Structures are given as C-alpha cells and as structure tokens.
Amino acid sequence: MKRKLEEEIEKCRRAIDLDASDIDAYIKWGNALDDLGRFEEAMEKYQHVIDLDASNVTAYTNWGITLFELERLEEALEKFHKVTAMDASYTSANINWGTTLIRLGRLAEVVEEFQKLIDLDASNADLYLIWGEMLEKLGRPKDAIGKYEQAINCDALHPRAYVSWGLSLVRMGNSEAAIEKFQLATDLDPSQALAYSGWGVALTKLNRSKEAIEKFQLATDLDPSHALTYVNWGIALDNLDKPQEANEQYQKVIALDPSYSNTAIDWGSILPRVGRHEGAIKKSQQILDGNPSVMTAAKAYFTMACSYALLDDSLNSLRCLTLAIEKQTSLILNFQRSTHRGVNFKSLRHIPDYRQLAKQASSFDSIRDLPEFQKLVESPNWTR
Numbered sequence: 001m002k003r004k005l006e007e008e009i010e011k012c013r014r015a016i017d018l019d020a021s022d023i024d025a026y027i028k029w030g031n032a033l034d035d036l037g038r039f040e041e042a043m044e045k046y047q048h049v050i051d052l053d054a055s056n057v058t059a060y061t062n063w064g065i066t067l068f069e070l071e072r073l074e075e076a077l078e079k080f081h082k083v084t085a086m087d088a089s090y091t092s093a094n095i096n097w098g099t100t101l102i103r104l105g106r107l108a109e110v111v112e113e114f115q116k117l118i119d120l121d122a123s124n125a126d127l128y129l130i131w132g133e134m135l136e137k138l139g140r141p142k143d144a145i146g147k148y149e150q151a152i153n154c155d156a157l158h159p160r161a162y163v164s165w166g167l168s169l170v171r172m173g174n175s176e177a178a179i180e181k182f183q184l185a186t187d188l189d190p191s192q193a194l195a196y197s198g199w200g201v202a203l204t205k206l207n208r209s210k211e212a213i214e215k216f217q218l219a220t221d222l223d224p225s226h227a228l229t230y231v232n233w234g235i236a237l238d239n240l241d242k243p244q245e246a247n248e249q250y251q252k253v254i255a256l257d258p259s260y261s262n263t264a265i266d267w268g269s270i271l272p273r274v275g276r277h278e279g280a281i282k283k284s285q286q287i288l289d290g291n292p293s294v295m296t297a298a299k300a301y302f303t304m305a306c307s308y309a310l311l312d313d314s315l316n317s318l319r320c321l322t323l324a325i326e327k328q329t330s331l332i333l334n335f336q337r338s339t340h341r342g343v344n345f346k347s348l349r350h351i352p353d354y355r356q357l358a359k360q361a362s363s364f365d366s367i368r369d370l371p372e373f374q375k376l377v378e379s380p381n382w383t384r
Contacts (some may be wrong), residue, residue, distance in 0.1 A: 008032040023049050027058055030066075039066050057083045061093045068100055076100050088120060095130060102137060110134045125155035133164055141168040150308045159189040175202035193222035197229040201234065209236040227256045280307040298327035302354050306363035314367045321364075321376055324354045 012029035015022050030045030043066055049059035064079030083093035094117050098110045114131040121127065132147030148165035166181030182199040186194045200215035216233040219226065234249035239243055284300040284307075292300065301324035308317035355377045358364055363373050367373045 002036065003038050005032045005216045013248070018043065019216075021052055023052055023059075024055065026052075027056075030062060032063070034066050034069070039070055042066050054167055055086055057087050057090050057093065059088070061096065061122050062174070062198045064100075065096055068096065068103075074102050088116070090119075091121075091124070091126070095126075098130060098134065098207045102134065107134060111138070112343075123154050125151040125158050125161065128154060129158065129161045129164060132161075132168075136164070136168055136171075141172050144168050146329060157188055157191050159185040159195070162188070163192055163195045163198065166195065166202070170198055170202050170205070173205075175205045193219045193226060193229075196222070196234065197226060200229070201232050204232065204236045204239065207239075209239045211237045227253045230256070278307075278311075280304070294327050298324045298331070298354065302325060302357065307356070307362060309364045309367050312366055314370060317364070317367055318370070318372050318376070321358060321373075325376060328354050 005364040009029055009032045012025040015025035026045050026049045030042040033042035046059045046063040049056050061081045061085045064076040067076035080093045080097035083090050098113055101110045111134055117127050128147045128151035132144040135144040145165055145168050148161050162181045162185035166178040169178035179199060179202050182195045185195040196215045196219035200212040203212035213236050216229055219229045230249045230253045234246040237246035281304050284304045287300045288297060301320045305317045305320035305324060308320060332339055358377050
C-alpha cells in the first residue's frame with residue numbers, strides 16, 4: 001500500500017512538472033500524502049489548489065477531513081462550512097460536517113443540518129441513514145427507525161440501513177424484529193460484519209447464546225478489529241457458564257483497546273472464577289485509575305472485594321466492599337436529590353445492591369462471620 005501511494009505521488013509530481021496548474025494532480029497528491037499520514041504536507045497541497053481555484057469544494061472538503069484526523073475539529077468545521085456555503089448540496093462535506101459536530105458533542109445541530117439536506121434531496125437514502133444514526137446517538141431510537149424506513153423507501157437494497165435499523169431494535173428490546181433486519185442485511189450483502197455482531201447480541205438477549213456465538217464468529221471472520229463483538233461474545237460464553245472461554249474473548253478486546261473500561265469490568269468479574277484473583281484486582285484498579293463513572297467504580301470495588309476475600313485478605317476485602325457500598329449509596333442519594341416528586345424505587349433496579357450480592361456470593365465465605373462484614377451487609381433494600 002505504501003509503495004502504491006509513493007508511486008502515486010511521483011506520478012502527480014511529474015504531472016505538475018508538465019503543468020503547474022494541474023489541480024487534479026495536486027488533489028491526488030494531497031490525498032496520497034494524507035493516506036501516508038503526512039498530514040501537514042497534504043494540507044499544503046490542498047492550500048495550493050485553493051490558491052489556484054478559491055472555489056474548489058473538493059480541496060476544502062479533503063482539507064477538512066485531514067484536520068478532522070488531526071483532531072483539529074473546529075478548523076475542520078470551518079472548511080466544511082466553506083464548502084456548504086458554496087454548494088449547499090455537496091454531500092461529502094455535509095456528511096463530514098455532521099460527523100465533526102458529533103465528535104464535538106453538538107448533536108442537535110446535526111439534526112438541523114440534515115433536515116436542510118433532505119429538503120434539497122429527499123430521495124437520498126444515505127442522508128436518511130446518517131440522520132437516523134444521529135438520532136440514535138441523541139437517544140431517540142424510535143425516531144431513528146423512522147429515518148431508516150425512509151432510507152429503505154428510497155433504496156430497498158441498502159444493507160447498512162437494515163443493519164442500523166436492527167441495532168436500534170436491539171437497543172429497544174425487540175430482538176426478534178432485529179434479527180429479521182439483520183437477516184435482510186446479510187442476504188443483500190454477506191460481508192456486513194456489524195449485522196452478524198448485532199444478530200449475535202439479539203440472540204444472546206433471547207437466551208440463545210450458542211447460536212449467538214456462531215454469529216460472533218462470522219462477524220470476527222469479516223472484521224477481526226471490532227472490539228465490541230468480542231465483548232458480546234464473552235458475555236454469551238459467560239451465560240453458558242464458560243468463564244475460561246469468556247476470559248479469552250475479553251483478552252482480545254483489551255489487546256485491541258486497553259481503554260475499553262466496560263470490558264475490563266466484565267473481564268475483572270470473570271477472572272476470579274478462573275482462579276486469577278490477582279489479575280482481577282489489577283484490572284479493577286486500572287479502571288479506577290481511569291476516573292470511571294460512579295456505577296463503574298462501585299462494580300470495580302466489588303470485584304476487588306470478592307478477589308481479596310478469595311485470597312484470604314479480609315482487611316482489603318472489607319475495605320473494597322465498603323467503598324463499593326459507599327459508591328452505590330452515593331448514586332442512590334444523588335438520584336433522590338434529582339427527583340422532584342419523591343423517588344420511584346423501581347427505577348433504581350438497574351443499580352446493583354452490593355449488600356445483597358455480598359450476602360449471596362460464595363466469594364465472601366471466608367469473612368462472612370466477621371462482625372465488620374455483618375455490619376456492612378445489614379441495610380435496607382434500596383430497590384424495594
């Protein structure tokens with residue numbers, strides 16, 4: 001690949017030697033430099049194009065993409081804005097503008113911009129698809145599905161629209177309907193790795209974990225770099241009471257992305273069950289060092305408490321269990337304070353009750369009779 005890009009650069013250089021005003025050669029040269037990671041040089045070529053033709057939308061768009069890759073997001077927005085000011089229907093610039101706004105957390109603006117684009121081209125399936133994905137990120141899956149339906153109405157053979165539709169259905173808890181969408185997507189394009197990954201999640205939620213694993217295998221065969229597939233594969237294996245195999249999948253995730261905190265938590269929960277208590281403690285501490293959410297921190301402390309107990313370290317086990325319960329209590333009290341008309345305790349059921357879990361977990365058998373342990377676990381049931 002590198003050799004081909006260098007050959008492309010040499011070809012462009014020869015073209016420029018013959019015609020110093022060859023805009024197409026400068027753009028291709030910039031693109032090749034960008035692909036090689038030579039971003040500053042790439043932007044010099046795009047600047048040269050603009051010097052020759054101040055209205056060249058391709059140069060501005062590619063320049064914006066390079067700035068995006070450099071995480072210079074506000075500057076990238078400026079370039080995309082220049083393009084849309086010259087040509088409001090230029091799809092590439094608009095899509096990249098929306099992607100940049102998402103990265104900046106300005107999701108409401110994305111929806112507004114895509115409405116303008118649809119007004120210009122109501123038959124563009126890609127625009128509806130991307131708009132739906134933006135709505136999904138805004139936490140509006142029902143509205144997102146409406147856009148995926150519109151995308152399919154524009155192009156009934158659009159596999160990615162079916163994939164995104166299926167993923168939204170999974171998040172809404174409608175796994176059976178999601179599987180139908182994933183089936184349609186893979187019938188249209190068998191290379192849709194994300195469809196198989198989502199299909200596996202839907203099957204797991206339906207307690208069909210063996211079938212789910214077959215789909216995760218297909219997904220990773222197509223895209224071995226997708227960390228979330230390994231996460232969900234690990235969960236399916238854990239559901240089948242195969243902690244050692246689940247552990248192997250979590251190792252793959254951490255190898256791909258060491259910062260994947262949710263997976264590290266799941267891995268930390270698995271490790272004690274395969275006799276790797278020190279590893280569980282280490283993984284949990286790594287999560288805590290990364291300034292996690294209160295709920296994640298509570299789970300990390302509880303995992304450490306289990307592991308220390310299994311290592312017969314009662315002092316550290318009680319310390320971590322205390323911290324887990326304190327984090328849990330803090331979360332519930334914050335919820336209470338944010339509720340204006342009293343607390344609906346049913347809405348707290350998603351928060352683990354670490355006192356009750358400690359009472360039930362065999363991990364704490366070595367410290368169960370200690371007065372300090374008894375004092376910790378005797379408390380109200382928050383979720384009642």
